[in-house]
Amino acid sequence: MLHIEGVSYRYRDATSPALTDLTLNIPAGGVYGLLGPNGAGKTTLISLLAGLLKTPTGKISLHDQPLADARAANPRAIALVPQDYAFYPMLTVAENLRFFGGALGLSSADLKAQTDAAITFARLEQVTAKRAEQLSGGLRRRLNLAIGLLGQPQLLLLDEPTVGVDPQSRHFLLDAIAALPEAGTTVIYTSHYMEEVEAICQRIAIIDQGKLLAEGALTDILHSPEPQLELQLDQALPEDIAKRYAASPLGHLQYRLSLTSTAALSKLLDELAAANCTVRHLNLGQHDLEQFFMRLTKRSLRD
C-alpha cells in the first residue's frame, strides 16, 4: 500500500539528517507500529506522509502512485491525528467535528453521516454539546481520533494517541484503533508505550537517528531461535558461568544468557547455587519488545 524508498531528509541548518535512506513497505490493512526514541525521525516521517514536509530525496508512493499525486487525487486519503489536542477548545464536540468535516470539503449529507459515525465510533454521544475545553483527557483523545476519521481515510497516521489518558480510556482507544483495519483503514501508529504496540500492531519498524534498525512482523521480530534467559542476581555473575552461557549485561546485576535448550536451565540454576548466587528474577522465553527496542537503540538518554 505505502512504499517508502530511499527517503532521506535533512532540516535546514541541521548538522545531521533526520532520515537517512529509509525504505519501508507498509501493507494495506493492519496496524503498523513506528518506534524509535526521541529524535529518531518518527515525526519527520509522519510529517512527510501527512504532506507537511516535501520529500527532497527518495520516493514515497501510495497504491503505486506518487504520494503528492495520490493526495491530489484524494485529499482525504491520508489523515493525521497529531499528538496535540488539535481542535478548538471553545467549540463543542459537535461543532469541532462539523468544522473539520467542512474543512475536508465534505458535502452536507456526507458531513452529517460521517460526523455521526465518528461520534458513535469514539463514543462521544454524551458530550456532543460540551465544549472541548471542558472534556477530560480521555475524551479529548477520543475527539482527536474522531476528527481524524472524518474523511474515511485509507491511511491514518496516529502520533502518540494515548498520551496522558487513564487506563480505561487507553484500553478503549487501543481497542478502537485495533478495529480500524476492519473498516478499511491502515494505521501507522507511533508510541513510546511498547506494550501498546505489542497489543495492537502486526508489523513494526524501529528507527533511530534517522536509520532503520529493524522492520518486519512483530512475531518474527520477537521470535528468538534459541531460548533467551534473563536473570537478576544478588551478586555479580561468576565469570566462568558468564563465559559458558555467552552472558551479556542488561543492567545492574542483570544478565541475558543463551541456553542451548530449556533443559539446560536446571543445570545453570545448580551452578548458580553452587556459586552462592541467589536468583531474584528470572525470565525465560522470547524477549519482549521493550527489551528488543532497548537492545537496538541502546540505553543512552535522548533529548
Added chain:
Amino acid sequence: MSPRLLALWLKESIALLRDRHGLLALFIMPTIFILVMTMALRDAFSPGVSIDAAYVVVDLDHSQHSRALIKRLDKSVSFKRLPAADDAENARQGILDGHHVLALVLPKGFGERLLAPAGADGQPTEALQLLLDPALSPALQLAFRNQVMAALGAVRADELTRSAGKLFGLPIAPGADTEREWPDEIHSVAVRNDRSVRPPSSVQQNVPAWLIFAMFFVVIPVSSIFIIERQQGTLQRLRAMGLPFHLILAGKLLPFFIVNQLQAVLMVLVGIYLVPLFGSEALELPGSLPLLLNLWAVAAAVSLAAVSLALLVASLARTSEQATVIGGVGNILMGAIGGIMVPKFIMPAAMQKLATLSPMAWGLEGFHIVMLRHGSFADILPCLAQLLVFAAAALAAAVWLNHRSLAAQS
C-alpha cells in the same frame, strides 16, 4: 460558495462569539471612549460656547465707564462672571479658595483715564490688574485677556464718539449716551462643499476616531484564535487536510470584516442616540445615499486594513502575550500619532506630519472628508488607496511570514 471557506467562517464566528474579553474590547471599549471623550472635548470643539471658567470684577472706580466695561464683558458668553468682590484681597482669596479662576481689578480713576492715560492730574495711569489661577490654561488666560481688551476698546470707542460729538457741537441723537452695538469684526465661515453642514463637533471627531481605534482592536481576538491554532497543532492539522494558508487567512477575513461593520453601525447609533443623553449634541450623518456609501467605503477600507494588520501581528507573534503587546501597543501608538486620542489639528506641525504615517489617520481623514466636507468618492480615493495598499502589504507579509516559518521547519 466553497464549503471549506464556509466552515472556516462559521468556526471563526463561533469562536469570536465565545470570546467575551474580545467582544468587550471590540464593542464596549469604544462606546465608553466615545461617551467620555465626546463630553471631555465638547467645549474644545465648540468655540463660543460657555467655558467653565468664572471670574469676578472688582470695581474700585464705580464710574459710568467701569460699569460700561462690565456690561460689555457680560455680553460675552465664554466666561462666567460671578458677583463682584469688594476689594482685590477678597478676589485673591476667592481664587485661592477655588471660587473663581480670574479677577479683573478696575482701579480708582479708571474712567477718568480712559481717553487720557495721564489723567487730569497728570499722574501716571494705574494699570488694570488681572488676578489669575496659575493652573488655568494659558489659552484661556489669553482668551480672557483678549476679551477684556476688546471690551475696553469698545468702551473707548463709545467715549471717543461722544467726546468728538461734544467737541464739534454735533447734535446728540436719542440714545447716543448708551453704548453702541458694534458688529462682530470677524465672522467665521467654514469652507466646505455643502454650506448647510455645521462645523465639526466633538461627536463628529470622536465617533469616527474611536470607531477606527476599535476596528484595529480586532488584533486581540484574531491573534488569540490564531495562536491557539498554531500552538495546539490545529493549523498543522488543517494543512495536513490540504487547506492552503491563504484560504485559512480568507476564513478569518470575512467574519472580522463583518464584526468591523457591526462596530461601525453600533458606534454611529451610539453617536446618534446615546451621546445626546449625556448632554452633547447628536451625531449627524449626511443625508444622501452617495455620501452614506462613501462613508461605508471608508469603513470597509479601514476594516480591511485593520484585519490584515491583525493577521500580520498574529503571524508575527509566537504567544498571546506577544500579540497583546505588539497589537495593543501598536494600536495605541497609531492612535496617538494618528489624531485619534489627540485631535490632529491641535498637534504641532511636526506631529501633524508624523500623523500622516498612521493608517488610523488615513481612515479618520476619509471619514472627515465625507462627514464634514461632504466629499465625493474621488475626494476619499487617496485615503482608500492608502488603506487598501496597507491592507495588501500586511496580508502579503503575513503569508510570507508563514512561508518563512514553514521553510524554517523544513
